[in-house]
Amino acid sequence: MDIEKQIQELQERLKYIEDIFGSKENANIALLRSKLSDFIKRYPKLELKDCKRQIASLLDLFSFLEKKLEKQLTPMDKVRIVRHPQRICLKDILENVYDNYTEIGGQDEYSIDPAMIIARAYITRKVGNKVYNQPVMVIGQEKGHGQEFRNGGSVKPWGNAKALQYMKVAETENIPIHTYIFTPGSYPIEDYPGAAQQIARNLYEMAGITVPIITVISEGGSGGAEAIGLADMRLMLSHGYYSVISPEGAAAIEGRIKPGMSTTPELVEKCAAQLKITAEDNLRMGYIDRIIKEPPLGARPEDYDFFKRLRQEVIRATDEVVLNVRGIKFFRTFALRKLKNPNIYVRWTLGAKSKERLIWRRYRKFRGLSQHAYIDNRPAWKKVLSKGMDLAWAIYSFFRYDILGRHQRKISQVVEDVQGELHAALGKTIQQVSRILRELPFFKKEKGETSELTSLSTWEKGSASHTDWTYISxxxxxxxxxxxxxxxxxxxxxxxxxxxxxxFAGVCSYCGHHFPMEYEWYLYNVFDPRSIHEFNEEIEATNPLDYEGFEHKLEQAKKMTGHKSGCMTFEASIKGLKVVVALLMAKFRGGSVGAAEGEKFIRAVERARLKHMPFLAYVHGTAGIRIQEGTNGVIQMPRCTMAVRRYLEAGGLYVVLYDTNSYAGPVASFLGCSPYQFAVRSANIGFAGPGVIKETTGLDIPPDYHRAYRALSRGHIQGIWDRREVRNNLFQALVTMGGRNLYYRLG
Known part of the structure; x- marks a missing residue:
């Protein structure tokens, strides 16, 4: 019986190897297949002693050739490893890495979303004669071992909402968060709260979570990975992948595959290699901190030595994050990093000052990523001048708003309180004096004069004449x-x-349908004449992965638009109100976002924060994250979101205006986290386009699925504007939300 069980295990190992290498011919696999087949044919005729000897020989052969095959793995082979039903899953990790756990938020098929598991767990550590039970919140996607109800680890919006809810619980309890990423991507559904909205919310909140976050990546697919992947320490399994898009998705785009057609295996293999998705690639680019070594051909549930290694790594990572923000830490940090001594006890709870340092270090960590993936063509003197100007503005803002502003606020509050008391005590007398004063000639207002703060924007007289439009399409x-x-x-x-x-500004005079218009129409007809002053125009999009053929496409886009990237940043004014603007141009590679666009967006946000000005993101259209930049592109989601959060927490006013088609990563992060989002009537807004939804879910969506009014009904945006009223409505929004001179919460 033992021999038959061992034969079955070898058959499963062979099947696993064949699945990983697909249809590719391989001499080592052919040898294993031949040897195992021969033994199975001869097995009934062999004596027990010979059976055991040949089984032992086969086991040695399998182990030897698996190590050889390990060295032959391509990026696409690793993709097949992490997708295989025999791959370790989160339940296996909970059972073997943590000492005890309780699953919360629903279980299995009865969970709000079975693709997302939450567990309250603890790790037991013995240091000397003392035993410590250190609690932790474990959150991650669950693919299971072929369980269909898990949806392949593709999480729906409410699953990500559940994850965020328990991150906030962990923050309240002051315990670390361990997240495990096992997802090909989020489920692209726009039912409330909407895939893009919820991922944006998760990123925004994770940027400010005041407990250590450790992430382990196995399969990290784009926005689905980012929903729980913004962490202080990011570890990656050696056979895992982390990518902006699946290799099949990239191949479909590169090959211009139409619905019903399929890509060739060769093109998929090529795209997997070009995207630089492996652990080694991501470590080299700086998007993960360490690689956790797996057994040959990937970790499976019976690989107990691997679970021991994984346990040590997550403990070490948590210790390092905590010690990095603590005061007394030198010798323990040295022991952890240099000696790799796991028997060092570190208390995982943080004090108030440590929490502040944790948030700051997290921001600096992500701010420093992807610096190699764009070109800054400014001469050295201009860079020095820019740094000097930033420093000057920082000093000015400190004295103007933090020092003088604080005292002014206190004085103003005292005066308001005194006035309120006087009005209450002398109300009748003051009213009579006020009535007499209003009758005097120099106190009278012109007839019809109204307060700017309470007036509504209206279609101005004569606005239908082309002479009112500065720019004609x-x-x-x-x-x-x-x-x-x-x-x-x-x-x-x-x-x-x-x-x-x-x-008519591209608007049907009968039904109000909005035809597409160039972004220049908005530049010249929304902002005051000659008020636009562009900055950081020298930052240039590049081809950081040396993606085949992309260099030429970039040059074409630069030549066609006259811009070096798909993001234009500038200062301007609207009816005299100054504003910092980041414009995503659909004309430049569909408005897709890469490292250059992300860097320009962040610098614009930082400029608005330093100058205490409102910040407007005008999205003329965005197709999402630029796939040809791989993780250099997808990392812009957390990077830009963290910059936006820092600006908003300082009191900034952030407004987003969508036009044409706005999808995917930017909407699911730094655009979707704005509290004030509006859309031009023609806009389509969502997480994934109709083709992607059909490909990933098999569902046919209605034609109006992404229309602006659908986004309005589920609370993604706060209003829909007519193109002809954008200037007035933006001015009205800035005035009512911030006031003419007050864009920061100074009270």
Missing amino acids: PQARQDRAISCPNSEKYGCLDLWAPDLFGD
């Missing part, structure tokens, strides 16, 4: 009639192009 030069797509539904008559794109 080139589409207005077409001498032809254009039919509105809603003509059958609403009976719209054909419009002459010069009228439609000139006088």
